[in-house]
Amino acid sequence: MLQVLAGKIERAEANLAVIGLGYVGLPVACVFARAGFRVTGLEIKPARVDMINAGRCPIDGEEPGLPELLAEVVAARRLRASGDDQDLAEADVILIGVETPVDDRHRPQYTALSAACRSLGPVLKEGALVVVESTVAPGTMDRLVRPLLEETSGRRVNQGFYLGACPERVMPGKLLANLRAMSRVCGGSTPETAGVMIALYRHIVAADLDPADLVTAELVKTAENAYRDVQIAFANEVALICEAAGGDVWLVRELVNKSPSRQMHLPGAGVGGHCIPKDPWLLAYGARDEAEVRLIPAARAVNAGMPLHMAQLVAAALGEAGRPLAGARVGILGYSYLEDSDDIRNSPSEVLVARLRQLGAQVVVHDPWVREYRGELLDRLRGCDAAVLMVAHRTYRDLDLAALKSVLRTPILVDGRHVFSHQGAGRAGLSYYAVGVAPARDDKGL
Numbered sequence: 001m002l003q004v005l006a007g008k009i010e011r012a013e014a015n016l017a018v019i020g021l022g023y024v025g026l027p028v029a030c031v032f033a034r035a036g037f038r039v040t041g042l043e044i045k046p047a048r049v050d051m052i053n054a055g056r057c058p059i060d061g062e063e064p065g066l067p068e069l070l071a072e073v074v075a076a077r078r079l080r081a082s083g084d085d086q087d088l089a090e091a092d093v094i095l096i097g098v099e100t101p102v103d104d105r106h107r108p109q110y111t112a113l114s115a116a117c118r119s120l121g122p123v124l125k126e127g128a129l130v131v132v133e134s135t136v137a138p139g140t141m142d143r144l145v146r147p148l149l150e151e152t153s154g155r156r157v158n159q160g161f162y163l164g165a166c167p168e169r170v171m172p173g174k175l176l177a178n179l180r181a182m183s184r185v186c187g188g189s190t191p192e193t194a195g196v197m198i199a200l201y202r203h204i205v206a207a208d209l210d211p212a213d214l215v216t217a218e219l220v221k222t223a224e225n226a227y228r229d230v231q232i233a234f235a236n237e238v239a240l241i242c243e244a245a246g247g248d249v250w251l252v253r254e255l256v257n258k259s260p261s262r263q264m265h266l267p268g269a270g271v272g273g274h275c276i277p278k279d280p281w282l283l284a285y286g287a288r289d290e291a292e293v294r295l296i297p298a299a300r301a302v303n304a305g306m307p308l309h310m311a312q313l314v315a316a317a318l319g320e321a322g323r324p325l326a327g328a329r330v331g332i333l334g335y336s337y338l339e340d341s342d343d344i345r346n347s348p349s350e351v352l353v354a355r356l357r358q359l360g361a362q363v364v365v366h367d368p369w370v371r372e373y374r375g376e377l378l379d380r381l382r383g384c385d386a387a388v389l390m391v392a393h394r395t396y397r398d399l400d401l402a403a404l405k406s407v408l409r410t411p412i413l414v415d416g417r418h419v420f421s422h423q424g425a426g427r428a429g430l431s432y433y434a435v436g437v438a439p440a441r442d443d444k445g446l
């Protein structure tokens with residue numbers, strides 16, 4: 001049975017379905033459609049289904065090539081979105097790309113993943129291959145996905161259907177480029193299944209495709225994102241120490257990285273997005289109380305504290321200017337979690353805004369990519385007592401600081417992303433504060 005499927009995949013004749021047409025599922029559906037497959041996308045948001053079927057891209061941020069590709073594959077009838085589970089019945093290969101958040105206690109919330117399996121099971125075709133692209137805690141394929149599919153389909157894994165985990169590695173802003181250029185781990189329920197997955201992904205990926213088992217694929221994905229979170233936390237902790245010790249983390253980082261095998265990450269105003277703030281918790285969940293997990297939660301705490309640290313920097317800056325935070329007007333530059341993206345999930349700015357309001361500040365927000373906060377930047381900042389850079393959007397990198405100074409009531413710039421410099425801000429007449437840079441260094445004009 002697997003050989004028949006392998007042949008169909010080889011010839012791009014297999015019917016594909018993608019469950020969940022978000023940042024991951026939509027580009028994946030589009031590139032498989034471009035590779036010649038007939039693709040059905042199952043999505044629970046009706047407005048998204050309508051938009052995609054009209055050939056319009058529902059992602060507002062910059063995604064080079066995606067709107068054009070979507071329009072092309074929809075017009076060519078290679079991709080069709082649907083809200084009807086029955087449309088999964090013809091699928092030979094089903095890719096699942098639904099969200100996998102964690103709850104308040106950092107435990108995985110598999111409502112969407114379970115619902116996707118329950119939609120699929122009753123109509124699952126004999127001999128089909130089901131691949132989870134979502135990021136899941138180690139053990140989830142074996143403990144949740146397999147039993148749910150077996151129960152709802154009445155079929156057994158490796159007999160009636162095949163199972164894979166091929167976690168996605170894309171980043172918003174580069175979805176199509178990442179899909180093609182990034183290597184992937186193809187975890188299969190058997191080595192033969194992993195081999196068929198490699199044949200499938202070879203149609204769209206121009207990098208290594210590494211065969212693995214299911215739990216290895218789950219571990220690799222969560223570990224690679226936890227690695228990033230821990231590295232960023234280290235950089236953030238050094239930044240906080242630099243502020244206290246009278247140093248400049250950017251200079252320190254540059255010199256640290258001259259030492260062999262050191263690659264200190266970038267510190268900043270916080271870590272956001274759907275993945276990095278929760279994937280470390282998914283990895284930690286894999287320990288299931290059998291192994292002690294200490295580093296990952298500590299790193300999370302450091303990174304989650306950075307937007308609150310930004311609030312402290314704003315308060316200190318205002319204090320030096322003789323203006324209390326309560327009643328001050330603070331302008332936030334950037335609300336998405338990533339430059340030139342519309343993705344606001346787990347946005348550090350959200351935490352900062354809530355904190356500043358809690359402390360009595362009036363807060364105005366600008367973001368060129370987030371509909372709610374679009375508008376003319378300088379108009380938005382007029383009369384503010386501080387401008388706080390949270391996201392390095394291109395619009396902000398090109399900002400005329402003299403023009404910024406002219407609209408502010410109090411000339412304070414707090415930089416959470418190392419976009420500006422003391423010198424540049426000083427020339428424009430702005431008092432400059434930055435993550436990881438001791439205020440004392442301002443006085444020296446360094």
Ligand SMILES: NC(=O)c1ccc[n+]([C@@H]2O[C@H](COP(=O)([O-])OP(=O)(O)OC[C@H]3O[C@@H](n4cnc5c(N)ncnc54)[C@H](O)[C@@H]3O)[C@@H](O)[C@H]2O)c1
Pocket residue numbers: 019020021022023024025042043044045048097098099100112113115116119133134135136167168169170171172274275
């Ligand atoms: N966003 C990223 O950059 C990224 C990168 C790598 C991996 N991932 C992982 O990929 C997964 C998806 O992330 P995303 O960013 O694409 O999420 P998303 O929220 O953008 O997309 C998920 C989509 O699935 C739909 N959906 C939810 N339940 C459904 C169901 N039962 N049936 C049909 N549709 C359903 C939602 O309406 C949504 O449109 C997550 O596990 C995430 O961790 C995301």
